[in-house]
Amino acid sequence: MAARLSRSLAQANCRVFTGLCSRATPRIAHVGARAGLLAHRNTWNLAPRNCRVKQANTARYLHTDFDPSAKQNASILNATTYKGSSITEKHWMGQELAVVDTSIDPQAIYHFMEFIMYGILPNGKKTDLALLNQDEFPLFMTPSAEWAPAPFNKAALPTIQKAMERITTPEDLSRLCHIGQNIYFLKSRLWGGLAPVPASRWREKDLNNPDHFTIAHEHLTSVIAVFEYLNIPTIQNNMRDTFNKISGDFGEMQDALNARRKAQDGLSPELNLTALWEQFIRAQYEVMTSTAHSWVLARVAELRERTTDIFSTVDNPESPEMEVITQRWTDLVSATSMADFNIWISMDGYNGFHPPSEVIAGLHNPDLTHLDKNYGFSGLVMERLTKCIEAQNEAATVQGPSAIQSDTARRERLSISTEVQDELREKIRGRTPSPQPPVLPWIQKLLRVQEASLSMDPSERHDFSFGLAIYRAAYQLSDEEWENLKRDLEAHLSAWSDGVQRADELKPLLKLHWFDCKELGFDTTNPVTAARSHFQQIRSSDEWANHIAPSVFLLVDHFGVGSYTDDEFNASFTKDKGFLKGDFQGHVLAIDADFDNSATTSESADGMANEELQDEAIQYPGHMRILGNLVWSELYPMTMLQSVGLQNFWAQAREHPKKVYTGPTVPSQVESWKERNAMKTLMMDSFVDYLKEKNPTLAGKVQGYRKEGHI
Secondary structure (H helix, E strand, C coil), X not given: CHHHHHHHHHHHHHHHHHHHHHHHHHHHHXXXXXXXXXXXXXXXXXXXXXXXXXXXXXXXXXXXXXXXXXXXXXXXXXXXXXXXXXXXXXXXHCCCCEEEXXXXXXXXXXXHHHHHHHCECCXXXXXXXXXXXXXXXXXXXXXXXXXXXXXXXXXXXXXXXXXXHHHHCCCCHHHEEEEEHHHHHHHHHHHCCCCCCXXXXXXXXXXCCHHHXXXXXXXXXXXXXXXXXXXXXXXXXXXXXXXHHHHXXXXXXXXXXXXXXXXXXXXXCCCCHHXXXXXXXXXXXXXHHHHHXXXXXXHHHHHHHHHXXXXXXXXXXXXXXXXXXXXXXXXXXXXXXXXXXXXXXXXXXXXXXXXXXXXXXXXXXXXXXXXXXXXXXXXXXXXXXXXXXXXXXXXXXXXXXXXXHCHHHHHHHHCHHHHHHHHHXXXXXXXXXXXXXXXXXXXXXXXXXXXXXXCCCHHHHCCCCEEEEEEECCCCCCHHHHHHHHHHHHHHHCCXXXXXCCHHHHHHHEEEEEEECCCCCCCCXXXXXXXXXXXXXXXXXXXXXXXXXXXXXXXXXXXXXXXXXXXCCCHHHHCCCXXXXXXXXXXXXXXXXXCCHHHHCCECCCCCECHHHCCXXXXXXXXXXXXHHHHHHHXXXXXXXXXXXXXXXXXXXCCCCCCEECCCCCHHHHHHHHHHHHHHHHHHHHXXXXXHHHCHHXXXXXXHHHHHCCC
């Protein structure tokens, strides 16, 4: 296992380092608009094909051979045994798949290099510090011994390589950590500025419905679990120490660059790479904490409103209904309090961070521990409630019982806890930010690229676009029916922008590029393999390199067609009150373009997986189904930012009855899926045993369909 980790970490280093080296020349040769567009291309094509490995490699290698009960490498922290708080315990207990996480995302180094070239921080703001000159970028990939004036010409390794090795070196595993896929995946979303569940998706899943309160509440507490993980003391120390070591590397680089600038003409301003590095990571942490905290508060507000509406309809304070309402209100109060105190990434001790006297929400509050111990919430609530009741009693002497018993009076009493938490929050987190949601980082990035393209020559502008390749592999429909399906599918893929800032500007720029498997002469009995082979041939070509994402593509098979055209396809699930209707809709197949099927799966002669040679429960097949309206809003940005790879999406989909990715999952949601799957397994096992005797080939195909979640 250790050897495998070493290989994975070395490959991750190779991917980023070689990718940056390979793109240095075009960055220098093309300035202005073209430079911005190449930055977008680099986001996808981080390294040449012979060096690229699958996304998030350090977080993938344990999917098939990690045993929590086995003795682990003592130098790697095992956070899967962490208990968490009472309201997050289910998330910590639900770590069925463990991954290896790094203290800082390796892609942060690449994104930092983009930042010091163009000056745009992760939060969308522009730095006022001096940036790199065009000719200085390749020097980060060259040892200073080859270019820097004395005495700054001592380094034998390139700065980027040194920085990457601070994060992923196999020689020092102490800054790595075993953590559950559920927590890792949500952390990665927040790193990219994506909300745990977008507001439109929350409504689509009907999570404000009281019948789904348990699942809704677990989504809130899943965010808190992420920051419990990030605030484990050893994790905090590892994040800070890794940052500081990289800061030291950039400090040496800035000295060498400044000496070079002085030797050349002395006109360029001094670089302060350590300040830029601190500014970049501070903005990155700000994105994570503000996204998480504002999202929790917004969803809590909606759930409180629904709970208050129900509260107003219950007359008997001793009824079972009132007991349920009281518990839910208490749960929301607890979640809010935990969000206020837990959604932090302290930057105290980070090189270059100078703690101000005022509070910086999510990043710095020297009195946070004291405030936590002396919260005073209950005392203030009781004090306010007593005054409210006294005032209502006094009003009742004039107005009658309605002053106490009216819906308005009851809501006033219930709202006191919310008012008190809002007041205390300013002491805890400082001034409340604007309720207006910020533009998502990935949308900002693409719109900047598009804006830069407008200054290009019109003859060159068409060479750049944002898109995905999609293959047709189903032919049970007539031409007219197919065109109708294609229209409906594209409309569903576009249904993601409700309430998303500037999404309407971006949506017309997102393109699907259709390929027909039959017209291309593919063997349609195995369309995934044939489409992958074709895609690997075209993705780097001049025709397609700047138009399609290189790491993932889509395919519509007959199951995908059924999900859009057959009313009965999802009927048994949408009618079941134990499921969320929003989790059963039209879907497409997302395919990992770099997946090596031979490395992980043994197949029989008829192409069906031999399940006796693998653990079906955790075997990644190299593709997964995804709801159509999550393609552009989740799959595209997370693979574009290289936050996670398709395998991490698949881990969230593997328990779904039809193996469909529906967004981040929570324990109660998955439990209902498992119950349904267990019932299906009991019924299907005997049927397959019967088929094995009568028709072994058909039995193998049925097994394959079962694994895909089709039956």
